[in-house]
Amino acid sequence: MKAVLALGSNLGRRFQTLQGAVDALFDAPGLEFVRASPVYETDPVGGPEGQQPYLNAVVVAETTLEPRTLLERALSVENAFGRVRTEHWGPRTLDVDLIVVGETRCDDPDLTLPHPRAHERAFVLVPWLEADQDAEVPGRGRAVDLLAGLDRAGVRLRPDLTLQRPD
Template sequence: MSRPVPPAAAVVAIGANLGDTARAIDDAVRALAALPLTDRVRASDAVETVAVRLDGPDPEAPRYRNAVAVLQTRLAPSVLLAELHRIEAEHGRVRRERWGDRTLDLDLIAYGRVRSAGPALLLPHPRAHERRFVLEPWQQVDPDAELPGAGAIASLLAGLDG
């Protein structure tokens, strides 16, 4: 008999810059709340930001709307990631180019204290510590949050200001 998986706090960054971005974010939060073995979904307010490409900010691209959801789940990290990809696909996400425009983007930022460097799952997200559009909404939902291996969100944001 297998033991139940203990619940873990997971952090999901939500973004969109194509179509009805406000609706996409609202729909994504509802879809997260409907996941099995998942509860206590808390989402930040959405913030609008400039699109970021591989070569830096792109003020000519459609602006992004970003939010963060913090949830409790007993889904394994790989299963949660697969569910995030399913939700993206249901909202018309097509993976054509890295860092391209998106109808919906769901990134698994952190899953408890889990660290993973596998090819399919990097935890915590390797660039979260440098992304204001992740850190600010996350801090709104959980002011005392810490990014595993990087430190307190408040300190990481202060470092971006410096």
């Protein structure tokens, strides 16, 4: 089934962290790389004032993993890159969010699918549409339609940064 993962970083070596996350996510069986979006620099949304801009990208994959197993892998990769969870929506070395995993719908405290705020976040929808023109948030609609109602001003393409296919 198709899996869509959103990556973000606003601490440290942001681009190297995103590339390292892509490499680490696909370094074990069960997740097959399809494509990555271009990289965007984005203004922080929510959270404390004074945060640095994020680098964001979306990765589209095929997976045989159960959503919880994929979540465990994502959290493990975050931890490997020094993710510390001290402040809600605070700055971070790496954020790996599961946006959709097939048509799975889940509303558990530790796993909500589709991602509960993806449909209202230009920093997710803009790169996702670059990676998948047919992107759709189950139960919410097509990403292109959802994006039409959002402000994209804080989402800027970084043509100088390109994520490479994992080794």
